[in-house]
Amino acid sequence: MTRIAIYDTTLRDGSQGEGVNFSLQDKLLITTKLDDLGVDYVEGGYPLSNPKDAAYFRAVRDLPLEHARIAAFGMTRRRDIAAEDDTGMRALVAAGTPVVTVVGKTWDLHAREVLGVSLDENLRMIGDSVAFLAANVAEVVYDAEHFFDGYRNNPDYALETVRKAADAGAAWIALCDTNGGSLPEQVAEAVTAVAREVRVPLGIHTHNDGELAVANSLAAVRQGARQVQGTINGLGERCGNADLCSVIANLALKYPGFHALAPGKLAKLTEVSRFVYETANMNLRSGQAFVGSSAFAHKGGMHVHGVRKIAASYEHVDPTTVGNERRILVSELSGKSNIAEKLAEHDLDQDPDLLTRVLDRVQDLENAGYQFEAAEASFVLLVEKIAGRHREAFQSRGFRVSVAGDGDGDSLTEATVKLRVGEAAEHTVGEGDGPVDALDNALRKALEHHFPGLRTMHLVDYKVRVINARAGTAARVRVVIESSDQDAVWGTIGVSENVIEASWLALLDAFEYKLSKDTRKARPARPEAAAVS
Ligand SMILES: CC(=O)SCCNC(=O)CCNC(=O)[C@H](O)C(C)(C)COP(=O)(O)OP(=O)(O)OC[C@H]1O[C@@H](n2cnc3c(N)ncnc32)[C@H](O)[C@@H]1OP(=O)(O)O
Numbered sequence: 001m002t003r004i005a006i007y008d009t010t011l012r013d014g015s016q017g018e019g020v021n022f023s024l025q026d027k028l029l030i031t032t033k034l035d036d037l038g039v040d041y042v043e044g045g046y047p048l049s050n051p052k053d054a055a056y057f058r059a060v061r062d063l064p065l066e067h068a069r070i071a072a073f074g075m076t077r078r079r080d081i082a083a084e085d086d087t088g089m090r091a092l093v094a095a096g097t098p099v100v101t102v103v104g105k106t107w108d109l110h111a112r113e114v115l116g117v118s119l120d121e122n123l124r125m126i127g128d129s130v131a132f133l134a135a136n137v138a139e140v141v142y143d144a145e146h147f148f149d150g151y152r153n154n155p156d157y158a159l160e161t162v163r164k165a166a167d168a169g170a171a172w173i174a175l176c177d178t179n180g181g182s183l184p185e186q187v188a189e190a191v192t193a194v195a196r197e198v199r200v201p202l203g204i205h206t207h208n209d210g211e212l213a214v215a216n217s218l219a220a221v222r223q224g225a226r227q228v229q230g231t232i233n234g235l236g237e238r239c240g241n242a243d244l245c246s247v248i249a250n251l252a253l254k255y256p257g258f259h260a261l262a263p264g265k266l267a268k269l270t271e272v273s274r275f276v277y278e279t280a281n282m283n284l285r286s287g288q289a290f291v292g293s294s295a296f297a298h299k300g301g302m303h304v305h306g307v308r309k310i311a312a313s314y315e316h317v318d319p320t321t322v323g324n325e326r327r328i329l330v331s332e333l334s335g336k337s338n339i340a341e342k343l344a345e346h347d348l349d350q351d352p353d354l355l356t357r358v359l360d361r362v363q364d365l366e367n368a369g370y371q372f373e374a375a376e377a378s379f380v381l382l383v384e385k386i387a388g389r390h391r392e393a394f395q396s397r398g399f400r401v402s403v404a405g406d407g408d409g410d411s412l413t414e415a416t417v418k419l420r421v422g423e424a425a426e427h428t429v430g431e432g433d434g435p436v437d438a439l440d441n442a443l444r445k446a447l448e449h450h451f452p453g454l455r456t457m458h459l460v461d462y463k464v465r466v467i468n469a470r471a472g473t474a475a476r477v478r479v480v481i482e483s484s485d486q487d488a489v490w491g492t493i494g495v496s497e498n499v500i501e502a503s504w505l506a507l508l509d510a511f512e513y514k515l516s517k518d519t520r521k522a523r524p525a526r527p528e529a530a531a532v533s
């Protein structure tokens with residue numbers, strides 16, 4: 001088995017992605033998470049760049065890391081100055097990390113036109129910088145910027161630059177597809193050429209501008225690269241870097257001759273991916289390979305039919321190997337298999353007549369603008385109603401919302417709701433920051449003294465979408481509300497031409513679902529329904 005070193009640059013190249021801005025605390029938390037995953041290198045930042053990165057290298061020394069080696073990143077010395085006098089070089093050594101990675105120019109166009117130096121001076125900048133760092137730091141990684149473009153334009157010069165770094169004492173030469181436009185066959189050919197020239201182990205650093213960063217990384221590995229640089233979730237400059245989640249999973253699951261992480265670590269991949277999204281305050285990409293929430297979500301009826309019989313019929317790997325899970329979606333594209341699977345998940349009856357009736361109703365409602373994929377709690381209530389099993393905890397008798405304001409941002413929103421709870425009539429008023437908040441408060445006033453368990457429920461997300469935009473103001477809107485309590489997160493939906501009514505319908509389902517869930521939980525004979533969302 002050949003071991004591939006994983007070099008994570010989420011905190012450096014990842015933070016060059018648009019919209020990514022990690023705080024010092026975020027960086028330290030992610031470092032710990034990456035160490036727990038078992039990556040070999042964590043590139044923490046650019047000490048010369050900003051005070052936060054400099055502070056990171058001081059703070060990271062106190063983290064009790066088990067495996068990862070911290071790397072500080074910088075560029076070769078500036079032109080016409082000795083390496084030991086260059087502030088960037090000195091900042092790299094002062095970072096006190098066991099590893100320093102230094103990027104230098106490979107492409108003659110960059111040396112001449114961007115740096116404005118002769119090709120010889122560029123070679124001296126590389127050699128001097130690597131030699132200075134190798135004398136002061138345990139391990140030096142040389143990142144050959146634009147290696148593949150440089151190699152295509154002037155192969156002799158490109159090879160000369162990496163020979164210079166190797167001769168000066170680099171422990172690794174990482175070949176970079178900086179512009180992200182190379183093809184796997186070009187990467188393979190160039191890596192093979194470098195492997196003939198230098199004895200130093202090779203790494204690969206790819207960008208995703210041609211959507212080939214992972215393929216290019218794997219092509220390099222097949223030609224002898226032994227270190228892969230990338231980021232969690234593919235964050236990074238422009239279109240991002242190679243997504244290490246995919247690189248690691250492919251190496252582990254598709255290439256029997258290679259391994260990257262220690263045994264047992266692969267199953268942490270999804271958790272680490274979600275952690276990085278959460279910390280970066282970014283929405284996850286549901287369709288992300290291996291770790292996305294849709295990576296093993298089956299929607300088409302024929303797919304679900306197959307998966308229920310044999311999972312491998314529509315899954316390239318077992319989702320649990322990467323810590324992910326299989327999900328079955330319900331929609332107008334469902335067949336009876338989707339419905340049956342969902343009913344089984346929620347411990348609901350599965351007789352064939354019920355399946356047909358539920359499927360027909362789902363298709364009618366989806367045609368009218370409903371979408372049950374993110375509103376599984378509304379789906380469960382729908383099934384219970386169709387099956388005649390639903391016991392209404394309360395009945396809605398209407399609502400009214402009024403908003404008064406002077407247009408200066410100081411507005412008063414008030415909601416009145418009328419409900420029937422058993423024999424009691426409830427008529428309550430709630431105020432709020434907006435109509436949904438006011439309705440939520442009024443509902444709570446009406447219901448919490450009947451059902452104290454509602455106090456543990458909170459609204460966590462609210463999404464509204466216009467369904468048929470071309471109808472102008474008469475368009476229908478779909479509101480999806482996400483709620484949570486101590487055990488579960490659940491989604492409910494409302495559709496109407498009026499956004500407040502759509503919100504009201506989604507809210508009613510959220511309260512109804514919570515009450516019916518609590519009732520099921522209290523009944524010892526019936527197992528608790530699985531958490532949805
Ligand atoms: C491919 C990559 O992703 S490499 C990493 C890129 N990341 C970043 O740029 C983020 C961090 N960067 C920074 O904080 C700043 O750009 C700094 C501190 C590095 C430099 O800031 P400044 O001194 O203001 O320069 P500026 O960013 O405008 O321009 C880059 C300078 O570095 C020089 N330079 C660029 N690459 C190299 C290199 N490999 N070796 C030596 N000098 C280089 C350029 O010639 C230019 O200097 P010049 O203006 O004297 O010609």
Ligand SMILES: CC(=O)C(=O)O
Pocket residue numbers: 013103143144145146176177178179205207
């Ligand atoms: C080093 C680096 O980030 C690049 O060449 O893309």
